[in-house]
Amino acid sequence: MDQELEGTVKALLQKAGESNTFIRQDVDAALDCMVQHCNPTRSIGALLTGGISHLNPVVRKCTAQHLANLLEKVGAARLLSGGKDFTERLLPAITKLSQDSSQExxxxxxxxxxxxxxxxxxxKHLEKYITTKDLQAVRDTILTLRTKGLGEMPQDSQSARGRRSLPGSGTVRASSLNGEQLNQTSREPNSNHSCKHQTQxxxxxxxxxxxxxxxxxxxDFRERIKGIDQLVADCEHNxxxxxxxxxxxFDAFKARLQESNSKVNLYALESLPKITRLLKDSLSQVVNILVPAIVDNHLNSKNNAVYYAAIGAVNALILNLDNILLLQPFCTKAQFLSGKAKVDLIEKVAGRSDIMDVHCYVCLSINHSQSDLSQVFIF
Structure with a gap:
């Protein structure tokens, strides 16, 4: 099948622009099967060829969505250590999508x-593969993403026109998604997965x-608290x-970490260590979303409960995730924070001096006084 991917994916993406909801669901199911079972390099190449420059924004959105799923499955380390031709093609395509006229x-x-x-x-890869005229715009976008987060996923306008249905089972309601149904889906052995199962x-x-x-x-703030409890339960059981x-x-959860209602805000901060212990390294995908949401405002909060809950959330990340992945977001935030929050972050990084490199030290030193640094580093 791998040898036929390019033609197959191109044909599927053409159908992704159809107005019929069931056709789009079947296209999504087929492409998701490809993401799970086909050669990742060939799959990425087929998506880049078939949909990146398509005139239909729905097709570009479908391409971007499955490309994002593939990237998350393969991982940044493997993608960026691939061959020159592959990276040279992939990075410009991603930066082009990040500036696409379609919100999705x-x-x-x-x-x-x-x-x-x-x-x-x-x-280094950006400097090598992105043109000089686009490089600064891409860096500005990345800085904004690191400091403000990704934001909420836009509503799919076409999907919103009708409710999704499962073949032969009627319409699925959100309230029917109980733990038993989700467990049943997750218990199906991989060897028996078919595109029909994938559609479900x-x-x-x-x-x-x-x-x-x-x-x-x-x-309703009580419903938001119920949502946090539901997320913790799902992390444990599903x-x-x-x-x-x-x-x-976690885009939705991030909003609860940043909201003005102190009860919900504190409850989200106190729940995050539980989530971190349950998901561990799986959370590494969203550290650039979580770190700004935890440290902004909270580490300088005059409310002791909020401050200590934020410190607990940061400590949980350090204990349960690969610390190398935390260095960049910690350093980025330390450049823009002030007061006790800045010192706290520097102390966290200094405490991991076994993995701290010169680049990170320079990041922390920018706009930071010698007296502040002397509290943490020995010169």
Missing amino acids: ARYFGRRMLLSLSSHPDFD SIADKTEYIKQISGLLGSK PNVVINSMFPV
């Missing part, structure tokens, strides 16, 4: 940029995102469901 395609393009930016050699999986994933985002974004929906779920 742009979201997935920026999601890929944010994910790849955690790699220590990412900036995609519908379940879509409805789960809709359900948890609806709770976390509710106007972690695969959360991991497969990582970016949209």
